[in-house]
Amino acid sequence: MKNHTMRRALAAGAGLALAGTLAACGGGSETGGGGGEGATADEIEAALQEGGELTYWTWTPQAEKQIEAFEAAYPNVDVNLVDTTGTAESNQALQNAIAAGDGIPDVVQIEYQSLLQFQLPGQLTDLTEYGFDELESLYTPSTWGAVSQNDGIWGLPQDSGPMAFFYNQAVFDEHGVDVPTTWDEYLEAGKALKEADPDVCIGNDTGDPGLTTSLIWQAGGQPFRTEGETVTIDLADEGTTKFVDMYQQVIDADILCDIPGWTDEWYAALNEGTIASITFGAWGPGILEGSVPDGAGDWRIAPMLTYDGTPVNAENGGSAEAVPADAPNKLLGVGFLKWLNSSDESIEAFMETGGFPATVKQLESDEFLTYESEYFGGQAINEVLAGGAENVVEGWQYLPWQAYANGIFADTAGQAWLGETSLADGLAAWQADNVQYGTDQGFTVTE
Amino acid sequence: MSAAPPSIRPAATEPLAPARHRPSRLTARVSRAGAGFVMPFLIAFALVFVAPLAYSLYLSLFRNRLVGGTQFVGLSNYADVFVDPKFWDGALRVMLFLAVQVPIMLAIALVAALAIDSGRLHGHRFFRIGLFLPYAVPGVVAAMMWGFMYSDRVGLTGSLNDLAGFELLVPYTKQWLLVSIGNIVTWEFVGYNMLILYSALKTVPTETYEAAAIDGAGQFRIVRHIKIPAVRGALVIATVFSIIGSFQLFNEPQILKGLVPNLISTSYTPNIYAYTLSFQGNQVSYAATVAIVMGVITAVIAYIVQLRGMRRDS
Known part of the structure; x- marks a missing residue:
């Protein structure tokens, strides 16, 4: 009856754990990671010329075009593309493959906030050994800091x-409300819109953790610090408090629609024009172009x-490949990456199909801007978007278990x-849960 | 019947030895044949039932950590579960759900079965299939459908509230959410339980009703003294199934969580808790422990209900 989903879940979980146990018994430290590896740029290039096969896991829609271009440049290399459909699915599949020691990709897309989850147990290659430290100047400081x-x-x-402020100009015009540029104006504009039409809300939020952490980041908060196996969590630091004081007013004013993002209801509201603005990456x-056709031009x-008034920004989402x-084909994987x-060539192919790059050169190119x-x-x-990249606060870190958090x-x-609790108390309770979890997971957690 | 009583045979005499052995060979052959017959079942049983169970038990003795890997911890996971407020929060919620939803659902199913069986209902075949149809709808689809109808902005609830002019229905609030879930589950399973009870009613010989009618019993008397006693066994079975189903509550709250994330916690039911632990929290061993403890609680309660039901039967 109702139990089949759970049974399947448990069975899958059981399989995963068995693999984990076996891997633990096998002590696979010799197979990868360890010192003495690495290669020079010439050796990497030679390996690519010689060719072979490699597997690439990603959920970016741009991958096919990029691989086409790559295989044209290196005809001896054959890239197997696996579409992992999304970050959660990809993380889970990668965890399974690593635990089983089988079917591990050579290159895999990982969201910045999930990187530590794989890095800490020693599951990722340190690319310093392959001379990647020379590439630092290519990237924006915040993305380089994340990897x-x-x-x-x-x-x-x-x-x-x-992040940037995406807004529906037509809705603001219709109700004669000025588009806000500060959070204070946002609060006022939200009240004005609601007064003009109770069905319209300036934004939607039911407590999106990704948005919340990004807004804390923007306010200058650094609630999570990870130093090896020591994690510090402080969701009451100065920056976080600054965000909480502001956002509590937004919640109390009841100007946000309680529609969770990425649901059918959300897309419907965006198309109808009842959600007037969004803060997106x-x-x-x-x-918007893909799923909110009715908003075209608005x-x-x-x-x-x-x-x-001082421009300060944060990141929301974004991925690296690792x-x-x-x-199994590490050298080829490194070369492809x-x-x-x-x-x-690759980054331009990525941008042609709507990607927003992390490289300074492309971000500053005239054609792009x-x-x-x-x-x-x-x-x-x-x-506007590239301008926003310049103001991202440096030094932000996510928790090593951000996905679970x-x-x-x-x-x-x-x-x-x-409205069941204050934002400050809610975040404190979230902190307590994370302290508990981190401790259970073997970290030294301080508050 | 296999071995002869020793008293009529002198012990350990040479010619008798084969006679003593023959029956045991027969026994062996018989048991081999028997084993052959039960083997397919036993293999399937071992693979899909015993092995996962044993494996879960094995898993529950370890702890998974991001730092330090997997280590043996004995029974300490069990000690943790018994004082885990999140586990008990979910367990008590499904018990409350069980105590309210199951009686309502079975009462509706019983009334429906009696009505269809009475022969006084026009188009009883239509009602029978109509009531049963929701059971054929996959649980996830049913939850999504109701989840949409419950929406105050785009769903049926919104239309009804507009019609009434005030907040007549508020399915997505802390107070009403469990009732909303109960409504979905009842809708899904009334037909299934009705069918169990209806088939029990069908086993009553028509002569019994004729005899009762000749004795002057009215319809309500027949229901009370013949039909309800006749379905008691089936009712016990339906109750046991429903108890198991309630304790495993997962699909409905998990789907609704996507629509109202703040109303349904990650420990809303024990199954959701185990799911979160294992798939988001990297705590497969602890999840296995939660599942085992919940399984034992379910088995005990279902067994008590069955014992009580059967005693009243005799």
Whole structure:
């Protein structure tokens, strides 16, 4: 009856755990990771010329075009593309493959916030040994910071998600409300819109952990610090408190629609024009163009809302590609990765199909910056988005178990959006859950 | 019958030895044949039932950590489960659900079965299939369908509230959410239980009803003294199934969580808790422990209900 889903879940979980146990028994430290590896740029190039087969896991729609270009440049290499459909699915599949010691990809897409989850147990290749430290100057500081933690380079940035303020100009015009540029104005504009039409809300949020952490980041908070196996969690630091004081007013004013993002209801509301604005990462234009056709011509992009007029920004989403420590064709994988995320040819193919790069050169190119988007009423959107990348606060870190932390966010912090608790208390309870979890997972957690 | 009583045979005499052995060879042959017949079942049973269970038990003796890997911890996971407030939060919620939803659902199923069996209902075949149809809808689809109808903005609830002019229905609130889930589950399983009870009613010989009618019994008397006693066994079975189903509550809250994330926690039911632990939290061993403890609780309660039901039967 109702139990089949659970049975399957348990069976799958059981399989995963068995593999984990066996791997633990086998003590696979010799197969990968360890010192003495690495290669020079020439050796990598020679390996690519010689050729072979490699497997690449990703959920980016741009991969096919990139692989086409790669195989044209290196005809002896054959790339097997596996579409992992999304970040959660990909993480789970990668965990399974690594635990089983079988079917491990040579190159895999990992969201910045999930990198540590794989790096800490020693499951990723340190690309410093392959001379990747020389590539640092190619990337924006925030994306490079995300891949180079704990004394190593664990991937190459593919894209980035500096946030921006996406708004429906037509809705603001219809009700004669000015588009906000600061959070204070956002609060006022939200009240004005609601007064003009109770069905319209300036934004939607039911307690999205990804958005919340990004907004804490923007406010200058650094609630999570990871130093090896020591994790510090402080969701009451100065920056976090600054965000909480502001956002509590937004919640209390009841100006947000309680529609969770990425649901049918959400897309319907965006198409109807009842949600007047969204704070998205720079990957946002693709989402609106693809799923909100009724908003064509009405939407615009402005720099991220500020607290006091000084432009300060944060990232939301974004991925790197990495080479697993036990990748079967490591040298080829390293070579492909280097080409994939640092060659002009690949990055241009990535951008042609709507990707927002992480490389400074492309972000500053005229062609990119002057591109006028029809959907956004002819606005040069990349100029705004790229401008936002320059103001991203450096030094932010996610928890080593961010995916799980986000999963349990609604249990505690999410209650603030229901009015059951204050945002400050909700975040404190979320912190307590994370301290407990981190300790259970073997970290030394301090508050 | 296999071995002869020793008293009528002198012990250990040479010619008798084969006679003593023959029956045991027969026994062996018989048991080999028997084993052959039960083997397919036993293999399937061992593979799909015993092995996962044993494996879960084995898993529950370890602890998975991001730092330090997997280590043997004996029974300490069990000690943790018994004082885990999140586990008990979910367990008590499904018990409350069980205590309210199952009686309502079975009462509706019984009334429906009696009505269809009464022969006084026009188009009883239509009603029978109509009531049963929701059971054929996959649980996930049913939950999505109801989840949409419950929406105050785009669903049926919104239309009804607009019609009433005030918040008549508020399925997505802390107070009403469990009732909303109960409504979905009842809708899904009334037909299934009705069919169990209806088939039990069909086994009553028509002569019994004729005799009762000749004795002057009215319809309500027949229901009380013949039909309800006749379905008691089936009712016990339906109750046991429903108890198991309630304790395994998963699909409906898990689907609704996507629509109202803050109302359904990751420990809303024991199954959701185990799922979260294992697939988001990398705690497969602890998830296995939660599943085993919940399984034992379910088995005990189902067994008590069955014992009580059967005693009243005799």
